[in-house]
Amino acid sequence: GAVVSQHPSRVICKSGTSVKIECRSLDFQATTMFWYRQFPKQSLMLMATSNEGSKATYEQGVEKDKFLINHASLTLSTLTVTSAHPEDSSFYICSAGALEGNTDTQYFGPGTRLTVL
Amino acid sequence: QKEVEQDPGPLSVPEGAIVSLNCTYSNSAFQYFMWYRQYSRKGPELLMYTYSSGNKEDGRFTAQVDKSSKYISLFIRDSQPSDSATYLCAMSANKLIFGTGTRLQVFP
Numbered sequence: 001g002a003v004v005s006q007h008p009s010r011v012i013c014k015s016g017t018s019v020k021i022e023c024r025s026l027d028f029q030a031t032t033m034f035w036y037r038q039f040p041k042q043s044l045m046l047m048a049t050s051n052e053g054s055k056a057t058y059e060q061g062v063e064k065d066k067f068l069i070n071h072a073s074l075t076l077s078t079l080t081v082t083s084a085h086p087e088d089s090s091f092y093i094c095s096a097g098a099l100e101g102n103t104d105t106q107y108f109g110p111g112t113r114l115t116v117l
Numbered sequence: 118q119k120e121v122e123q124d125p126g127p128l129s130v131p132e133g134a135i136v137s138l139n140c141t142y143s144n145s146a147f148q149y150f151m152w153y154r155q156y157s158r159k160g161p162e163l164l165m166y167t168y169s170s171g172n173k174e175d176g177r178f179t180a181q182v183d184k185s186s187k188y189i190s191l192f193i194r195d196s197q198p199s200d201s202a203t204y205l206c207a208m209s210a211n212k213l214i215f216g217t218g219t220r221l222q223v224f225p
Contacts, residue, residue: 006160034213041125043205043215044161093160106213108153108160 002028004096006109013084014117021079021112023094029074030096034106035067038091050077084116120144123206123216132225136193140206140216143187147208150182152191155203155218164204165191196223 003026013019023033032051036044048064050056050071058064068080077096081088091113095106123140130136138152149168153161165180167173167189173180181190189208193200203218 004160041217043121043123043217044213045215046212049212091158095160105166106163108162110160111158113158 002096002107004030004094004107004109006094006112008112009110010113010115012115012117015085016083019081019084019114021081021092021094021114023077023079023096023109025075025096025107028096030077031074032097033071033077034095034097035069035077035079036093036095038093038111044093047079081114084114086116089114089116120214121206121208121216124219125217127220127222129222129224130196132196132198132223134196134223136196136200136221136223138191138193138204138206138219138221140189140208141187142189142208144208144210144214145184145187146210147214149209150180150189151207151209151213152178152180153205153207153215155205157202161205193221196221198223198225 005024007022035047038044046059047062048056048058050069052071052074056069071077091111093111095108097106121142152165154164155161167180167182170182170184177194179192201222203220205218206216207213
């Protein structure tokens with residue numbers, strides 16, 4: 001089946017630093033990748049949708065200058081949390097869609113737990 | 118009102134029990150309905166995918182969709198301790214909307 005990896009799986013950083021999270025589709029090409037955030041005991045909330053080679057589309061309330069997304073190839077998307085603060089501590093999960101525009105066939109990565117001190 | 122409502126549980130059942138997990142929704146534009154399983158500190162894993170009213174069976178899992186009532190269910194037969202996880206319903210019109218998840222614990 002389709003495999004999506006994320007790196008790192010866990011990161012702890014100081015307030016004010018930037019953190020980059022990588023999302024890779026290992027055995028298929030992903031024209032669309034999605035970034036979600038999940039707070040404890042809450043649902044996954046879509047942050048942004050990125051298509052390879054174009055700018056990401058951010059959901060309402062998500063600061064594009066704070067959460068930088070790059071989707072430079074069909075197998076790699078990165079999320080950079082800039083100037084992270086404790087309230088950014090969360091579980092960040094990416095997913096990859098195998099067909100452009102098909103939002104229902106998404107394969108999820110294992111997630112990255114970010115803790116900002 | 119949330120677009121997707123799901124009882125957070127927790128739901129605790131003995132091994133071998135039949136488990137029923139449910140979600141309701143308000144947006145009639147949803148066309149695709151999914152159930153994901155998420156183990157602690159892991160990403161969601163797709164279990165079932167349906168797009169029409171009715172039942173879909175896969176092994177011990179049965180997904181049921183009732184569009185007229187805006188209600189979906191996931192049934193797990195002969196539940197096992199390894200089924201212990203959080204189960205998320207998700208629905209899609211042009212993007213995935215998740216329920217909050219129901220935490221299930223199956224004890225031996």
